[in-house]
Amino acid sequence: MRASLIAIVLALLGAGCATTSIRGDLDRIETISGQALPPDVLDQVDPVGDARVREILRAPLDADDAVRLAIANHRELRAALRELGIERGRVLQAGLLPNPEIEIDLRSQDDPEQPLQVELYAEFELTHALLTPMRVDVASRELDAARFRAAGRVIETAYLARAAFYDAQAAEQRLAVAVRALDALAAARDTATMLFDAGNVPELDVATQIAAYEEARAVTAELELARAGSRERLHRVLGLHGDATEWSIAAPLDDVPEESAIPEALERDAIESSTELAETRMRLEAIAGRVGLSRTEGWLPDVTVDVHAEQDGQTWEMGGGASIELPIFDRNEGTTAAYEAEFDALMERYEGTAIDIRSAARDACNRLASAHLRAKQYEGVIVPARARVFRQTLLQYNAMQVGVFELVTALRAQLSAELSAIDALREYWTARAALEALLRGRRVSGAVVSSSTGIGADQGSAGGH
Amino acid sequence: MDRRSFLRWSGAAAGAAVLTRAAQVSAQDAHAHAEASATAAAAVPTFERRPASRVAAPGGQPAVITPNGVSLPWTIRDGVKVGHLVAHELDHEFAPGMRARVWGYNGHTPGPTLEAVEGERIRVYVTNRLPEPTTVHWHGLILPNGMDGVSGLNQRPIPPGETWVYEFDLRHPGTFMYHSHYDEMTQIALGMAGMFIVHPRRPVGPRVDRDFVLMTHEWKLEVGARRPDPNAMNDFNVLTFNGKSYPGTEPLLVGVGERVRIRLGNLSPMDHHPIHLHGLNFVMTATDGGYVSQSAQYPETTVIVPVGSTRVIEFTPTEPGDWAMHCHMTHHVMTQMGHGLPPMVGVDTSTVDRRMSRVVPEYMSMGQTGMGGMGEMEMDIPPNSLPMRGARGPFSYIDMGGMFTVLKVRERPESADPNGWFEHPAGSVAGPADAARLRADGIDLE
Numbered sequence: 001m002r003a004s005l006i007a008i009v010l011a012l013l014g015a016g017c018a019t020t021s022i023r024g025d026l027d028r029i030e031t032i033s034g035q036a037l038p039p040d041v042l043d044q045v046d047p048v049g050d051a052r053v054r055e056i057l058r059a060p061l062d063a064d065d066a067v068r069l070a071i072a073n074h075r076e077l078r079a080a081l082r083e084l085g086i087e088r089g090r091v092l093q094a095g096l097l098p099n100p101e102i103e104i105d106l107r108s109q110d111d112p113e114q115p116l117q118v119e120l121y122a123e124f125e126l127t128h129a130l131l132t133p134m135r136v137d138v139a140s141r142e143l144d145a146a147r148f149r150a151a152g153r154v155i156e157t158a159y160l161a162r163a164a165f166y167d168a169q170a171a172e173q174r175l176a177v178a179v180r181a182l183d184a185l186a187a188a189r190d191t192a193t194m195l196f197d198a199g200n201v202p203e204l205d206v207a208t209q210i211a212a213y214e215e216a217r218a219v220t221a222e223l224e225l226a227r228a229g230s231r232e233r234l235h236r237v238l239g240l241h242g243d244a245t246e247w248s249i250a251a252p253l254d255d256v257p258e259e260s261a262i263p264e265a266l267e268r269d270a271i272e273s274s275t276e277l278a279e280t281r282m283r284l285e286a287i288a289g290r291v292g293l294s295r296t297e298g299w300l301p302d303v304t305v306d307v308h309a310e311q312d313g314q315t316w317e318m319g320g321g322a323s324i325e326l327p328i329f330d331r332n333e334g335t336t337a338a339y340e341a342e343f344d345a346l347m348e349r350y351e352g353t354a355i356d357i358r359s360a361a362r363d364a365c366n367r368l369a370s371a372h373l374r375a376k377q378y379e380g381v382i383v384p385a386r387a388r389v390f391r392q393t394l395l396q397y398n399a400m401q402v403g404v405f406e407l408v409t410a411l412r413a414q415l416s417a418e419l420s421a422i423d424a425l426r427e428y429w430t431a432r433a434a435l436e437a438l439l440r441g442r443r444v445s446g447a448v449v450s451s452s453t454g455i456g457a458d459q460g461s462a463g464g465h
Numbered sequence: 466m467d468r469r470s471f472l473r474w475s476g477a478a479a480g481a482a483v484l485t486r487a488a489q490v491s492a493q494d495a496h497a498h499a500e501a502s503a504t505a506a507a508a509v510p511t512f513e514r515r516p517a518s519r520v521a522a523p524g525g526q527p528a529v530i531t532p533n534g535v536s537l538p539w540t541i542r543d544g545v546k547v548g549h550l551v552a553h554e555l556d557h558e559f560a561p562g563m564r565a566r567v568w569g570y571n572g573h574t575p576g577p578t579l580e581a582v583e584g585e586r587i588r589v590y591v592t593n594r595l596p597e598p599t600t601v602h603w604h605g606l607i608l609p610n611g612m613d614g615v616s617g618l619n620q621r622p623i624p625p626g627e628t629w630v631y632e633f634d635l636r637h638p639g640t641f642m643y644h645s646h647y648d649e650m651t652q653i654a655l656g657m658a659g660m661f662i663v664h665p666r667r668p669v670g671p672r673v674d675r676d677f678v679l680m681t682h683e684w685k686l687e688v689g690a691r692r693p694d695p696n697a698m699n700d701f702n703v704l705t706f707n708g709k710s711y712p713g714t715e716p717l718l719v720g721v722g723e724r725v726r727i728r729l730g731n732l733s734p735m736d737h738h739p740i741h742l743h744g745l746n747f748v749m750t751a752t753d754g755g756y757v758s759q760s761a762q763y764p765e766t767t768v769i770v771p772v773g774s775t776r777v778i779e780f781t782p783t784e785p786g787d788w789a790m791h792c793h794m795t796h797h798v799m800t801q802m803g804h805g806l807p808p809m810v811g812v813d814t815s816t817v818d819r820r821m822s823r824v825v826p827e828y829m830s831m832g833q834t835g836m837g838g839m840g841e842m843e844m845d846i847p848p849n850s851l852p853m854r855g856a857r858g859p860f861s862y863i864d865m866g867g868m869f870t871v872l873k874v875r876e877r878p879e880s881a882d883p884n885g886w887f888e889h890p891a892g893s894v895a896g897p898a899d900a901a902r903l904r905a906d907g908i909d910l911e
Contacts, residue, residue, distance in 0.1 A: 399850055
């Protein structure tokens with residue numbers, strides 16, 4: 001009897017120890033997200049002071065650097081990783097055996113001759129202990145769900161870093177184009193002023209050129225703010241502050257590739273890799289586990305075993321017993337039904353999420369295809385066409401058929417096309433990052449993060465006459 | 466243009482030209498060296514020496530010369546002069562470097578000069594190879610009404626692909642023209658015109674040694690375009706004598722003391738042309754309406770040739786040299802001048818140049834000291850265009866184009882080279898004033 005009791009207790013203790021380390025969680029998340037997590041990702045107190053981060057920031061940044069920095073520094077992501085500890089704690093807790101209850105009774109009688117009577121009583125909730133492995137199983141499913149959730153955050157953070165970086169690149173390029181337009185307008189304004197001073201043109205001409213230049217200055221100021229704003233968005237994602245914000249961008253946005261790289265089995269890939277669906281499956285399993293637990297608890301009589309010892313003067317009197325609560329009236333039907341309903345509801349949501357993910361996959365694909373077409377059209381057709389217009393205007397200017405103002409107008413139209421080309425390029429790379437995030441397992445909004453004011457590309461204000 | 470920017474553009478390549486040119490240019494025009502060093506954009510064509518004119522009419526009247534053009538060949542059939550005009554589209558060169566698709570007759574615009582004698586009967590076949598109908602109107606000739614060629618009024622138009630025939634007697638001598646009288650606006654604008662000369666049976670006035678035919682015209686050919694715009698009403702930018710803009714115009718080579726006749730006809734769409742001759746004066750002896758009696762003739766140096774008229778002038782040059790002959794409307798001696806740009810005269814653009822070169826490296830301001838020299842600037846311009854172009858002259862660049870030609874008056878015209886320049890007697894060319902001379906003449910520049 002005693003030996004068997006010990007065996008049961010040992011078995012239960014073993015089940016309770018089936019928890020994993022944080023490294024185990026991070027390895028799992030790396031596998032799911034396909035994103036490397038540094039071994040000491042959660043150790044650093046302030047990554048900005050970290051020598052390796054400083055090293056990365058010293059050289060001009062590219063999008064991959066931004067992702068690396070974000071994975072290490074993004075506070076929301078770090079919080080999400082730390083929250084894994086909550087579920088891990090619950091697993092640990094679920095594996096713990098109920099504590100035995102011990103009762104000691106000391107009794108003395110009026111008669112001093114009579115010895116002190118000692119009564120020991122120990123009780124152990126056997127049924128609760130027997131169900132511990134099931135509870136551990138449920139908590140482990142919840143932990144698994146949390147790992148998928150955290151992996152999704154990793155993918156999302158990498159996407160946000162990429163999108164914000166592309167936006168910062170675009171903002172920088174847009175500003176450079178706007179400065180060129182401003183230069184041209186300043187030249188046109190100066191020419192008009194000199195022509196007016198020489199008496200060659202009416203005041204209308206110089207007023208028109210001055211107005212155009214001053215408007216362009218305002219537009220340029222907006223683009224300067226847009227550039228600063230896009231850098232700040234990136235700082236928030238990368239977790240940078242203070243003098244760590246003094247970094248530069250390595251290169252302009254890459255040209256669009258020939259093909260837009262859209263996978264064949266798009267929907268299937270998106271469904272298979274989805275961390276949301278995987279997380280929900282784990283939660284479904286956890287609820288199923290709870291249903292089973294609740295049912296088992298319902299029919300399994302609550303058995304408490306106890307041993308007691310009583311010293312009666314000189315002799316110990318030993319005994320044991322068990323109390324059984326008969327599941328006659330309460331067989332946990334209500335709790336079980338509640339869990340079943342929760343399962344069914346979550347199942348509906350699971351199906352809905354799958355439908356949404358399929359749609360999101362097609363949506364991301366459409367965005368990418370369209371952005372690819374537009375970027376190629378701007379890069380390969382529209383900008384060269386505008387450059388050709390400018391070149392021909394220059395020839396006509398050389399031939400004295402048109403004046404300097406027409407030349408500047410043609411240049412502004414070309415620069416306006418270049419602005420639109422930058423926007424299209426940013427949309428392409430953002431859409432591509434969004435599709436990649438989706439195929440790695442996380443839906444992202446896919447909308448361009450946007451520091452674009454839209455004004456620079458407007459023919460009427462920056463590009464027009 | 467200013468000198469600084471000019472030098473930037475002419476570059477080292479022109480340097481060699483400076484050296485070779487310098488040997489040929491006379492000492493007086495040191496000022497002109499830099500200008501002459503720039504290679505002129507338009508090549509100057511060379512012209513064959515014309516043989517002595519044959520006699521075309523009684524009294525030794527010489528056959529007319531149509532510079533840059535031809536006369537229509539005739540055959541005689543039963544005493545009738547028979548000719549053939551084919552109306553068609555053709556590729557025409559206004560001057561080297563500027564061509565266009567125009568309409569004309571027998572490969573030319575203006576068409577071949579018709580030349581006959583008073584009293585003759587002519588039969589002209591007209592084949593229409595244009596994409597639309599046409600007619601031929603014999604401008605100034607008095608003939609049967611059914612031969613007058615006004616579409617709808619005197620005849621049905623000649624459909625494309627058909628050959629019609631005109632036949633009539635030449636009752637009056639004179640300087641006439643012919644042109645389309647169907648869709649006149651389009652067809653005349655595209656070049657459907659020519660001259661028609663009827664010599665008198667008996668010479669009128671003094672006998673002439675040379676008899677030239679020049680037809681004026683105006684076109685709108687956008688810089689870089691390859692077909693004139695027949696819809697133009699203003700802003701004609703290519704002005705021609707016999708379909709050519711200078712330097713495409715063939716010079717008129719004449720002898721000192723010769724009596725020279727020039728028959729001018731104008732079928733420009735919109736403009737009259739005051740034709741001015743240098744180095745002589747002339748009298749107008751006839752119009753397309755007939756002869757001007759000697760008592761009514763008066764001396765002139767400029768004759769206005771109205772649209773739809775001919776003017777015949779005669780003169781006897783006494784001063785040898787290279788004499789300009791041109792329309793005196795200044796825009797009519799500018800080829801493809803743009804009119805929509807602000808004038809830059811008097812503007813110091815050096816700071817603008819610096820500023821613009823940051824955004825347009827090829828930019829350069831032009832015209833701040835005037836337009837002179839524009840024609841010789843070596844800049845990228847649209848192909849098939851001669852904006853503001855003239856030609857290199859014996860001293861420096863001649864910055865006129867358009868309706869400009871040279872009357873070359875020579876002591877021995879029969880052996881003179883039509884492409885050569887006049888050799889000036891020593892001391893007869895204007896040059897810089899030397900200080901001693903200025904002092905001697907009391908000119909104080911301080």
